[in-house]
Amino acid sequence: MTDQPVKKPSRIQTRNRRLILDAALDVFSRDGYGGATLDAIAKGAGLSKPNLLYYFDGKKEIYVTLLSQLLETWLDPLIELDPEGDPVEELLGYVRHKLDISLDLPAESKLFAGEILQGAPRITTHLKDELKPLFDRKCALIQRWIDAGQLAPVDPAHLIFSIWATTQHYADFGAQLSVLLAGQDPTKRAHAHLEQMFRQLLTPETE
Amino acid sequence: MTDQPVKKPSRIQTRNRRLILDAALDVFSRDGYGGATLDAIAKGAGLSKPNLLYYFDGKKEIYVTLLSQLLETWLDPLIELDPEGDPVEELLGYVRHKLDISLDLPAESKLFAGEILQGAPRITTHLKDELKPLFDRKCALIQRWIDAGQLAPVDPAHLIFSIWATTQHYADFGAQLSVLLAGQDPTKRAHAHLEQMFRQLLTPETE
DNA sequence: TCGTTGCTTTACCAATTGGTAAAATTTTTG
DNA sequence: CAAAAATTTTACCAATTGGTAAAGCAACGA
Numbered sequence: 001m002t003d004q005p006v007k008k009p010s011r012i013q014t015r016n017r018r019l020i021l022d023a024a025l026d027v028f029s030r031d032g033y034g035g036a037t038l039d040a041i042a043k044g045a046g047l048s049k050p051n052l053l054y055y056f057d058g059k060k061e062i063y064v065t066l067l068s069q070l071l072e073t074w075l076d077p078l079i080e081l082d083p084e085g086d087p088v089e090e091l092l093g094y095v096r097h098k099l100d101i102s103l104d105l106p107a108e109s110k111l112f113a114g115e116i117l118q119g120a121p122r123i124t125t126h127l128k129d130e131l132k133p134l135f136d137r138k139c140a141l142i143q144r145w146i147d148a149g150q151l152a153p154v155d156p157a158h159l160i161f162s163i164w165a166t167t168q169h170y171a172d173f174g175a176q177l178s179v180l181l182a183g184q185d186p187t188k189r190a191h192a193h194l195e196q197m198f199r200q201l202l203t204p205e206t207e
Numbered sequence: 208m209t210d211q212p213v214k215k216p217s218r219i220q221t222r223n224r225r226l227i228l229d230a231a232l233d234v235f236s237r238d239g240y241g242g243a244t245l246d247a248i249a250k251g252a253g254l255s256k257p258n259l260l261y262y263f264d265g266k267k268e269i270y271v272t273l274l275s276q277l278l279e280t281w282l283d284p285l286i287e288l289d290p291e292g293d294p295v296e297e298l299l300g301y302v303r304h305k306l307d308i309s310l311d312l313p314a315e316s317k318l319f320a321g322e323i324l325q326g327a328p329r330i331t332t333h334l335k336d337e338l339k340p341l342f343d344r345k346c347a348l349i350q351r352w353i354d355a356g357q358l359a360p361v362d363p364a365h366l367i368f369s370i371w372a373t374t375q376h377y378a379d380f381g382a383q384l385s386v387l388l389a390g391q392d393p394t395k396r397a398h399a400h401l402e403q404m405f406r407q408l409l410t411p412e413t414e
Numbered sequence: 415t416c417g418t419t420g421c422t423t424t425a426c427c428a429a430t431t432g433g434t435a436a437a438a439t440t441t442t443t444g
Numbered sequence: 445c446a447a448a449a450a451t452t453t454t455a456c457c458a459a460t461t462g463g464t465a466a467a468g469c470a471a472c473g474a
Contacts, residue, residue, distance in 0.1 A: 012441085012451070032325060034242020038432060050434080051452055059432065110324050113379070117317050117324070118239060120382040127386045135387050157388065158400035165376035166369050172320070173372075175327040179334045180342050181364065193365035197408050219421070245462060257464080258422055266462065415474100422469070430461075440451065 017055050019045040021069075024062045029107040032114050033063055033122075060122065067115060067123050070108055071130060077101070081138055087145040088202050095163055095194050102171035103187055109171035135160065152204045159201075166194055224262050226252040228276075231269045236314040239321050240270055240329075267329070274322060274330050277315055278337060284308070288345055294352040295409050302370055302405050303398065309378035310394055316378035342367065359411045366408075373401055 009017070023044030027036045038059055042049045056062045077097045081090055102109050115123055135157075142156035170177065170190055177186055216224070230251030234243045245266055249256045263269045284304045288297055309316050322330055342364075349363035377384065377397055384393055 010442090010450075016451090030325060032239040032241045032321070034239045035325075036241070037430080039430085048453065049432085050454085053433065054451070114239070114321070114324055116380050116383050117321055118237060118242075118382075120386075124382075124386065127383060131383075132387055154403065155396050155400045158393075158396055161376055161380075161384070161397075162373050162400070162404060165372040165380070169368055169372035173323050173368075175325075175331070176323050176334060176338075177368070179327075179331065180339055186365075189362050189365055190368075193362045193369070196361065197369060197404070200407050201404050217420075223421090244460080246460085255423065256462085257424085260463065261421070418471100418473085420469100420471075422467105424467080425465090427464080428462100431459085433458095434456080436454090436456105438451105438453070440449105442447105442449070444445105444447085 013055070016045070016047065016051075019047065020052055020055055020062065021066055024066055025107050025111060028063060028066065029110040029114065033118070036063075064122055066111065068126055070112055071123070071126055073101075073108070074112065075130065075134055078134060078138060081141065083141055083144075087142075087150040088199065091142075091151075091159075091163075091202055092195060092198060095167065095198050096191065098163060098167035099170065099190060099194060102167050102169075103190075106171035106174055109168055113168060113172045149204055152202055154201060163198070166197075220262070223252070223254065223258075226254065227259055227262055227269065228273055231273055232314050232318060235270060235273065236317040236321065240325070243270075271329055273318065275333055277319060278330070278333055280315070281319065282337065282341055285341060285345060288348065290348055290351075294349075294357040295406065298349075298358075298366075298370075298409055299402060299405060302374065302401050305370060305374035306377065306397060306401060309374050309376075310397075313378035313381055316375055320375060320379045356411055359409055361408060370405070373404075 020041065024036075024041045026044055027040045031037075031040070036059070038049050038052060041062065042052045045052065056065070077094055080097075081094060120127060138160065139156040142151065142154075142159065145151040146153050146156075170186060227248065231243075231248045233251055234247045238244075238247070243266070245256050245259060248269065249259045252259065263272070284301055287304075288301060327334060345367065346363040349358065349361075349366065352358040353360050353363075377393060
């Protein structure tokens, strides 16, 4: 069973692949998959186009690599929901964490949103294999918390959707926000608002 | 001041422009602006490409026409927020209405989301001139309701963002939802969940 | 019925795009 | 250092794309 034709990558390889992926994130998130060009990515990475294609097999592979790496970062905070912790605080912590990510890494969020928007044609497999099982586990956990009376009765799946929607909104619709808020920084108020909303929704009635 | 070189459009014109815009909505919302092609739109409309360009001056004009028509439909339900009605019910009605639109017209929602996602480069003007003033007026209205004690104290702007985010999510992230919910229809539970969440958030404390 | 106008088709085209072949160069290794 | 391997450049190319020119056809008012 010694099938390891995979050599460890050279320093040059790691550096250039990194450069390419960074540039690609910029371009793909700004122009969408269809609007992005290899020339733009190559330019952004400071490489020639054929050189770029020496590291990746094509436009699609760059894109998919980017997305699947991203998906892991994306799932992490959800994984960290601790069954042992206080349910309300765990979920509010998740909201905070998600919002921080959206505010700090809008390009990543946009890339992901753009792919889903177009029907997720290139990552449905990843969604099914990685996101779905995790999602199901966390829904079950939330349901257990509710059954134990530690959480107000909410629909676990749609609660998660609401968290995703409200937090991602600050990244994905950033262009709209900056028009509507006339450029003022939404960070503090966003945090306060989501905290208020979800705390009220989740806190169980203590009679 | 008799400057009216604008003739009323012929029946053929209205029909073909409609055909084109319908096809364009399909293509743009599925492939994004950059990924969409005039050939695909022409094919969808059942016209030749040059024929299509007889009705519109180019790709961009089709797209912008589509978006600005859409923006009006988009603003309508917000306009209808009635200062005379019961605040909580008015806002919950808005949530319901928005959710219905997302569920019924996902392509429209996706088109809009896609444009914002890419920084709204082609409709910032529209946003500033039409959406912003309306948004400001409605924020002020919500604030008045709060001051009158008819609504729990929330941040008006971020409340609106949350409504937009949660309702649009069902259209824009439809591909993700259908993976996570394994195809079951989210309609009923979505309505119930959002009603529960926003009612709780908005109902003022009656002590 | 004729001429004007409006609509459609045919035949193009220049620019861009994703991608390749192979030579030239640099880096690593024995 | 010399050979082998890895990396980069140069020179391409076929397909696609947004768009045009101009001829053909249809409709309609006088």
